[in-house]
Amino acid sequence: MITVYDAQGRVKLDPQVPSFCGARYSTDAGQSIPNNAAAVIINFEDVDYDTDSAVTIGAAWKFTAPATGYYHLDCFILFSTTTGWAQGERGHLAVYKNGVSLAVLSRNDYEGNPGYMPLSGSTTVHLTINDYIDIRVQQNSGAALALLTDATFCYVNIEKVG
Numbered sequence: 001m002i003t004v005y006d007a008q009g010r011v012k013l014d015p016q017v018p019s020f021c022g023a024r025y026s027t028d029a030g031q032s033i034p035n036n037a038a039a040v041i042i043n044f045e046d047v048d049y050d051t052d053s054a055v056t057i058g059a060a061w062k063f064t065a066p067a068t069g070y071y072h073l074d075c076f077i078l079f080s081t082t083t084g085w086a087q088g089e090r091g092h093l094a095v096y097k098n099g100v101s102l103a104v105l106s107r108n109d110y111e112g113n114p115g116y117m118p119l120s121g122s123t124t125v126h127l128t129i130n131d132y133i134d135i136r137v138q139q140n141s142g143a144a145l146a147l148l149t150d151a152t153f154c155y156v157n158i159e160k161v162g
Contacts (some may be wrong), residue, residue, distance in 0.1 A: 014113065017056070022159035023055050023063060024048040026151035032144045039136035042077065042147070044156050054158075062134045063158050065127035070162040075096075075105055075135050076120040078145045078146060078153040085110040092138040093119035098131055105135075116148070117141075124161065133158070 016145025025044035031084045033040050052066035065071065073095060093106040117139070125133060135156055139145055147154050 008124040019051075020159075021051055021054075021066060022157070023052075024127075024155065024157045025050070025055060025057075026155035027147060028121045028149050028151040028154070030149040032146050033079070033137055033139050035142055035145050036140045037138070039092070039096075042135045042137055042156075044135075044154070046151055048155075060134075062132040063156075064130055064132040068128045068159065069160050070124055070126050071133070071158055072122065072124045072161045073133065073156065073158045074120075074122040075156045076118070076153065077141065078119075078148040078150075079117040080148050081116050085141050087111070089141050090139070091117045091119050093121060093158060094136050095123060095125070096134050096136055097127070098124060098149075102133070110141075117145075118153075130158040 011073050026048065027044045027048045029045055033042055035117050041059065043058055045057050054064050054066050056062050070112040075093065077093060079091060087110060090107060091108045095102050102125060103123045105123065108117055108119055119137065
C-alpha cells in the first residue's frame with residue numbers, strides 16, 4: 001500500500017481503496033400492518049446514515065444499489081405488545097429484490113406467550129447498479145398490528161461488502 005500526501009502533508013485517501021457504502025434506517029412511526037394481507041413494505045423513515053442517498057422513504061421504501069456488488073442486510077422489527085395473538089398465528093419478514101421475493105429473513109409462530117412478536121434476519125445479495133431491495137412483513141393475528149414505536153427495535157442496515 002502506498003501512502004499519498006496532499007500539499008499540506010496530510011494523508012490522502014488511496015483512490016485504489018473503495019470507500020464505505022451503506023445505509024442505516026429505523027422507524028418509530030408505529031406503522032400499522034394489516035391482518036392476513038399481502039406483504040407490506042416497511043417504511044423505515046428515520047435515517048441514521050445513507051452514504052450514497054440510496055434510500056427512498058415512504059410507502060414504496062427501497063434501497064437502490066449505487067454500485068454493482070454484494071450487499072449485506074440486517075433487519076429487526078418488533079410488533080407492539082398485544083394479547084390478540086393466538087396459537088398458530090405468525091409473523092413473516094422477507095427481503096424483495098426488484099419487486100420479487102428473494103429471501104425469508106424470519107418467520108415466527110406464536111407459541112402462547114402473550115406480548116411482543118420479534119422478527120429479524122440477515123442475508124447477502126448481489127445487486128447490479130440500480131437494482132433495489134425492500135423489506136416486507138406479513139402477519140395473521142386476526143387484526144391490524146402496529147410496529148413498536150421505538151427505533152432501537154425497528155431498523156435495517158445495508159452495507160456493500162464486495
